[in-house]
Amino acid sequence: MEKIKILLLGLGNINNAGDEILIETTEWLVKKSGGVKIIRKQLMPAYKEIIKDYKTCILALPLKYLSRAFHGNIKYRMTNIMYKIKYKRYFRDCIKKADKIVLPVGMLKYTTQDLSYLFEMINGLATRYNKPVLMSAMSIAKPDKHDWRYNQLVKAVNLPCVKSITTRDGKEGLTRLRKYYTKENIHTDYVGDPALWIPECYQTERSVVRQSNIIGINVIRKGIYSAYSDKPFSDSQMINLYKEIITELERRGHQWILFCNGMQEDYEVALQLIDELGLPSEKLLPAPNSGKELVEMISSFKAVFGARLHACITAVSLGVPVSGLLWDDKLECFSRTMKIRQFFSDVEELKGNLVVDKLEAAINHEFDFWNLDSYKTRTSGSIKDFIS
Structure with a gap:
């Protein structure tokens, strides 16, 4: 046939x-x-x-x-x-x-x-x-x-x-x-x-038991809010938000690392953070060259602060706790369908301490895998x- x-x-x-x-x-x-x-x-x-x-x-x-x-x-x-x-x-x-x-x-x-x-x-x-x-x-x-x-x-x-x-x-x-x-x-x-x-698809195990202590911070390009959202959030505010998140994670004793989905504009923001905060280059993972590399990255994290939609979806699919940004309707809808909307932040909530509060809550949350399936x-x- x-x-x-x-x-x-x-x-x-x-x-x-x-x-x-x-x-x-x-x-x-x-x-x-x-x-x-x-x-x-x-x-x-x-x-x-x-x-x-x-x-x-x-x-x-x-x-x-x-x-x-x-x-x-x-x-x-x-x-x-x-x-x-x-x-x-x-x-x-x-x-x-x-x-x-x-x-x-x-x-x-x-x-x-x-x-x-x-x-x-x-x-x-x-x-x-x-x-x-x-x-x-x-x-x-x-x-x-x-x-x-x-x-x-x-x-x-x-x-x-x-x-x-x-x-x-x-x-x-x-x-x-x-x-x-x-x-x-x-x-x-x-x-x-x-x-x-x-x-x-990638023969990667889904697990609720995390072996890692590292939280992945997903970085996104400048101008994303002005391009997609009618709520004002400037590039300088975005950079400051990432700095606040990093500072708050360290204050609470969490390990972290920056990563992106592969786009050069996203990676440049991560490089700017490394430079302005005087951080070692090891605090930024290389940009992934394939979908498989991104999956392997995210599977190694304890939790993810997500900015790109498929960083968030990848985390959920693997059982990695995730909180994130809401710069577009697609993230709003995804967080609602997966019943994790309470861990995502609208513009009014974009403060480092509030974001980390939500991230910690996501880590302690029992995810609804029946709904996902x-x-x-x-x-x-x-x-x-x-x-x-």
């Missing part, structure tokens, strides 16, 4: 190990369904991956830079044309080779990362070639009917090829998805993030149903 060819399109090339974990755990779940052949491609391929089509790449460059001179709908339309010139042949070739398509991107959003342009292009091509699409485990962005990109995204998710959209934002995210994005004929449901399957079951079930 010929295997079903499944095309996975994800964000695996932006030096964020969390995105790689999302793709790899999704791939593991797809393979677990049986009878499949995986075709894994980048959602945003580098120029070297599309260089054979160099003429269209050259045509795309003027639009890329010209669009920066405009704002609003004109800019969005120009950017949309640029993406079609640059990537349409690449996606067409990928999609024609597949039987079904899974998008393990994690976000149904339009204001950052230019996803609305990509989703409309991919789903449009999938519709043309009659290839079913699963948009898997998406966090659901707030709607804005006045934003051209939001309306483009709504169009993209309602194209005939889209057979199922699942959200990792729980019942609240499912309500938002159905109310503001999808029509009734599209199957929708809530699931867990595929990264909850990290122990099985129920979300894992929903995730694997949704993927298996789509493939079969």
